[in-house]
Amino acid sequence: MSTLDFTxxxxxxxxxxxxxTEEVSEVPGVSAVDVDLASGAxxxxxxxxxxxxxxAAVAEAGYSASAA
Known part of the structure; x- marks a missing residue:
């Protein structure tokens, strides 16, 4: 298992x-998604x-993500 962090x-x-959470959960290989509203993490x-x-999944949800 590995983790990737984004903002x-x-x-x-x-x-x-x-x-x-819903969009990112559908990405192949993803087993867990943790989103923090306050920090955007x-x-x-x-x-x-x-x-x-x-x-791309975050963009599909209507937002943008960059590497943390």
Whole structure:
């Protein structure tokens, strides 16, 4: 297992957190997603997870992510 950390911008509520969590959870290899609304921190745990796919999933949810 490995972890990838990102900073997500644009989230303002728990619905935002749920949207990001849902989209990122669908990325191949992801086993856990932890999103912190206050800091914008996103931690993705899994095996063989592609950071570009995680950023694309966050964009699909309507937000942007950069490496933390």
């Amino acid at each position: 997500v911008t644009g989230m303002t509520c728990q619905h935002c957190v749920a949207s990001v 996103l931690r993705v745990t899994g095996e063989g997870v592609d950071g570009d796919q995680v950023r």
